[in-house]
Amino acid sequence: MPDSTNGNIALRPTKAKVGTVMVVGAGVSGIQAALDAANSGFKVYLVEKGPAIGGKMAQLDKTFPTNDCSMCILSPKFIECATNPNITILTDTRIANIDGDAGNFEVTLLQEPRYVDAEKCTGCGTCAEYCPINIIDAYNENLDTLKCIHVSFPQAVPAISIIDPFQCLFLLREECQICVPACSNKAIDLHQQETRLKVDVGSLIMAPGYEAFDAGLQSQYGYNRFGNVVTSLEFERLLSASGPNRGSLLRSSDGKPPEKIAWIQCVGSRDINAGNTYCSAVCCMYAMKQVILSKEHYPELEAVILHNDIRAYGKGFERYYERAKNTPGVRFVWSKVSVLREQPDTKNIV
Known part of the structure; x- marks a missing residue:
């Protein structure tokens, strides 16, 4: 209501601001956001729906354009998050409700049971x-x-x-x-129940990550039907020393080393029929990375990247493209693949 002395509008008193930040999503972007906020003096809740932090980057073998080990980059951040007194990590947790406004939110969280007491478990296996x-x-x-x-x-x-x-x-x-x-520590509790938490925060940072395109929707490529057709993320796990083959690059159909590998680009992106008209912005570069890593596994391997065009736009990307293009046994072919077929006897893809 108006102030009778000077004509100004009297504002309603507001709740005190809360100096706490909630980061939703604990992939590499969420982890970095949590560390930046915590190192600036804020109390941080790092909320992750999965059982561990790291997101998709934790599944990668190496990262372009330096080919550094992905986990070598992430592991120090894991440790920093786990040991920072300003960060509380909440895994297996999702947001049920958010009330309030900027500076003062009340967030209701639901934490699913692990059926293991986090205070007692040592992860011994x-x-x-x-x-x-x-x-x-x-x-x-x-x-x-x-x-x-x-x-x-x-x-x-x-x-x-x-x-x-x-x-x-x-x-x-x-x-x-x-x-x-x-379990010698008596950490297993098969009767654990879902926990409901309420926390007050001043702001929320959304870092939800992404879900990979379902390659099975592009049925012409035979994913889920042909054993030797894999997604790029599956290929990362095949390359990785912590993967199913312990770092040996082997065909899924027969466990033998591949002699030829083709990468089909823009599956699920730049495609009106797939529902994604935009460029993924990353598949050109990670395909080149996978070609380079595959050649390190098997120097005699023949590799071909089948693409609409190459978009190498970031720092060091053009140099990385030249490196891949000039690697012996590597070809870049401008093309649009219409269909893949499997040879019944060899399981080769044509």
Whole structure:
């Protein structure tokens, strides 16, 4: 209401600002945002829906244009996040509700049970040795298996075991508890429940990451039908020393080294029919990176990149393109692939 003395409008009193930041998504961008905010003096909640931080970058073998080991870049950031007193990591957590406004939000979080006590678990892996159930390994893009109780990946933060509730025999029909006595720290709690948390924060940073395009939607390329047709992220896991083949680049169909590999570009992007008219901005460069790494595995390998055009626009990218283009046995072919077929006897793709 107007002030009778000077005609100014009297503003309603507001709640005090909260000097806490919530970062939603703990991929590399979320991790860096959390570290920057924490090192500036803010209290940070780093919220991740998965069981460990790192996101898609944790699945990569190396990164362009320097070909540095991806985990060599991430691991120090993992440690810094885990040890920074200003950062609280909340994994297996999703946002249920946000109330308030800038400077004063109340966020309701739902944290799914791990069925393992985070305070007691040391990540030793003994429980997994006794577990009788093998499940597909999502970290390795379903190219390998691991136990129903497991640590997400070798360098995971937090390095705490988690049980898959959709595969565990006890959680499905109360038939197995063999992992419980196997744990000397008594960390396994098969009766854990979902936890609801409420926290007050002054601001939120959204770093939700991305979901890879479902290559099966482009049925003409035979993904999920032909064993030797893989996505780029699956190929990263095949290259990686922590991957299903422990760093040996082998064909999925027969476990033999490949003699020729083709990379088809713009699958799912720059395509009206796929629903994505934009350029992915990364596939040209990571295809070149994978070509270079593949040639390091097998120097005699024949490699071809089938592309609409090459977009090497970042710092050092053109030099990286020249490096790939001038590597013996590597070809760049301007083309649009219409269909792939599999030879029944050799499982080769034509």
